[in-house]
Amino acid sequence: MKKVALITGGSRGLGRNTAIALSKKETDIIITYNTQKEKAEEVIAEVEKNGGKAVALQLNLGEVKSLSKFVEKLSGILLTHWERTHFDFLVNNAGFGIYSPITQTSEEQFDSLMNVHLKGVFFLTQKLLPFLADNGAIVNFSTGLARFSVPGYAAYASMKGAVEVFTKYLAKELGARGIRVNVIAPGAIDNDFNKSNFEKHPEAKEFLASQTALGRVGRSEDIGSVVAAICSDALGWVNGQRIEASGGMFL
Numbered sequence: 001m002k003k004v005a006l007i008t009g010g011s012r013g014l015g016r017n018t019a020i021a022l023s024k025k026e027t028d029i030i031i032t033y034n035t036q037k038e039k040a041e042e043v044i045a046e047v048e049k050n051g052g053k054a055v056a057l058q059l060n061l062g063e064v065k066s067l068s069k070f071v072e073k074l075s076g077i078l079l080t081h082w083e084r085t086h087f088d089f090l091v092n093n094a095g096f097g098i099y100s101p102i103t104q105t106s107e108e109q110f111d112s113l114m115n116v117h118l119k120g121v122f123f124l125t126q127k128l129l130p131f132l133a134d135n136g137a138i139v140n141f142s143t144g145l146a147r148f149s150v151p152g153y154a155a156y157a158s159m160k161g162a163v164e165v166f167t168k169y170l171a172k173e174l175g176a177r178g179i180r181v182n183v184i185a186p187g188a189i190d191n192d193f194n195k196s197n198f199e200k201h202p203e204a205k206e207f208l209a210s211q212t213a214l215g216r217v218g219r220s221e222d223i224g225s226v227v228a229a230i231c232s233d234a235l236g237w238v239n240g241q242r243i244e245a246s247g248g249m250f251l
Contacts, residue, residue, distance in 0.1 A: 001084075002026055002027060002028050002052075002053075003026070003027045003028070003088040003089060003231075004027065004028045004029075004030065004078070004082060004084075004087040004088055004089070005019075005022050005027050005028070005029055005030070005087065005088065005089035005090075005091060005231070006030045006031075006032075006074070006087050006089070006090050006091065006128070007019050007022075007029065007030070007031050007032070007091040007093055008031075008032045008059065008061060008091065008092055008093050008094035008124070009031075009032065009033070009034075009061075009093045009094025009095060010029070010031025010032060010033065010040065010043055010056070010093070011031065011033035011034075011036045011037075011039040011040035011042075011043060011056070012036060012039050012191075013189075013191045013220055014093055014141070014186065014189065014191070014220050014223045014224065015031065015091070015093040015094065016031075016039075016043050016220065016224075017220040017221050017223060017224030018091055018093060018223070018224040018227045018228070019031050019043050019046075019047060019054070019224075020043070020046055020047065020050070020224060021221075021224035021225045021227065021228040022089070022224075022227070022228050022231065023046075023047040023050040023051075023052040023054070024050055024228070025228050025231075025232065026052075027052065027088075027089070027228075027231075028047075028052050028053040028054065028082070029043075029044075029047045029052060029053075029054040029055075030054070030055050030056075030057065030074070030077065030087065031043055031044070031054070031055075031056050031057075032056070032057050032058070032059035032061075032070075032094060033056055033057075033058060033059070034058070034059065034060050034061075034094070037056070037058070040056035041056060043056070044056055053081065053082070055077055055081055057070065057073060057074065057077065059094070061094045061095075061115075061116050061120035061121070061124060062112060062115040062116045062120055063115075064115065064119055064120060064123050067120075067123055067124050067127050068127065070124075071127045071128060071131070074128075074131065075131065078131070085131065086131055086132065086133040086136075087131060087132065087133065087136075088132075088133050088136040088137070089136055089137050089138075089139070089231045090125065090128060090132055090136070090137075090138045090139070091138075091139045091141075091227060092121045092124070092125065092138070092139070092140045092141060092163075093141045094116065094120075095116055095117050095141065096113075096116065097153070097156050098112075098113060098155065098156055099152045099153065100152060100155065101151060101152050101154075102154045102155075105154070105155050109155065110155050113155050113156055113159050114159055117156070117159035117160065117163065118159045118162050118163060118166075121140065121163060121166070122166060125138065125170070129174075132179060134177045134178050134179065135177070135178035135179065136178075136179050136180075137179065137180045137181070137182075137230065137231050138167075138170060138174075138179065138180070138181040138182075139181075139182055139183070139184060139227050139230050139231065140163050140164075140166070140167050140170075140181070140182070140183040140184070141160075141163070141183070141184060141185075141186070142160040142161070142163050142164050142167075142183045142184065142185040142242065143156070143157060143160045143185055143186065144185050144186065144187040144188070144244060144246045144249055144250075145157035145160065146160045146161040146164055146185060147185065147244065147250075148249070148250045160185075163183060164183050164185075164242055167181050167182065167183040167240065167242070168240050171239050171240030172240070175239070180236070180238065180239040181239065181240060182230050182238060182239065182240065182241050182242075182243060183241070183242050183243070184223070184226060184227060184230065184243050184244075184245055185242055185243065185244040185245070185246070186218060186222075186223050186244075186245055186246060187208075187212065187217070187218055187244070187245070187246025187247060187249040188205075188208040188212075188217040188218060188246075188249065189217065189218040189219065189220060189222075189223065190205065190217045190218065190219055191219070191220045205217055208249070211249060211250055212246065212247045212248055212249045213247060213248025213249075213251055214247035214248055215247075216247065217247075218245070218246065218247055222245060222247070223245055226243070226245045230243065
């Protein structure tokens with residue numbers, strides 16, 4: 001029986017590439033999207049080209065009160081499309097960034113980041129645990145900014161630092177079910193997440209490339225394959241770990 005992965009924020013960027021990478025590893029895909037339905041449908045078509053089955057579901061992770069309805073819909077999708085009640089891999093990828101120095105960060109900005117990156121991840125994971133198969137895996141997303149500091153990202157990085165702690169507790173509490181939980185921390189990635197910042201400040205991209213051992217900033221495809229590897233049996237003894245995939249930034 002093929003494995004099934006649920007990837008939040010799978011319509012673009014790292015989530016999109018993760019979906020495609022996992023589909024190449026004999027895994028069927030469920031992705032979520034917030035507003036970009038057409039982009040999500042493109043990912044579904046790509047997965048199907050790889051011989052997999054895929055479904056896209058709408059989810060606003062920042063609206064925590066809506067999570068129960070989403071889980072109910074997911075349960076129905078599992079039954080109708082896979083004739084099963086459980087899925088195997090949860091990839092908590094959905095998110096957005098805000099560049100704002102500490103002195104200029106508003107409470108509204110802080111809360112929006114927290115609702116998606118921390119509160120949303122915590123409670124979505126909580127509600128999905130009854131549907132996650134034993135001996136499955138969870139991959140959370142952090143950021144290199146939780147290890148090194150770049151002015152302007154204090155609020156965003158703080159949420160991701162909390163996700164790293166959450167990952168360790170999940171690994172501890174879910175170990176009896178054989179569920180592995182790890183967190184991946186990408187470095188700077190040249191995709192739509194950072195597009196506007198890199199366009200406004202091309203020198204920033206050049207600087208980050210110069211501070212990366214492999215001499216460039218990352219691409220989305222650098223990350224999806226890492227997530228697929230973490231979910232594989234080959235890394236079945238890796239648990240509770242922070243895995244940085246940055247090409248060697250700020251060593």
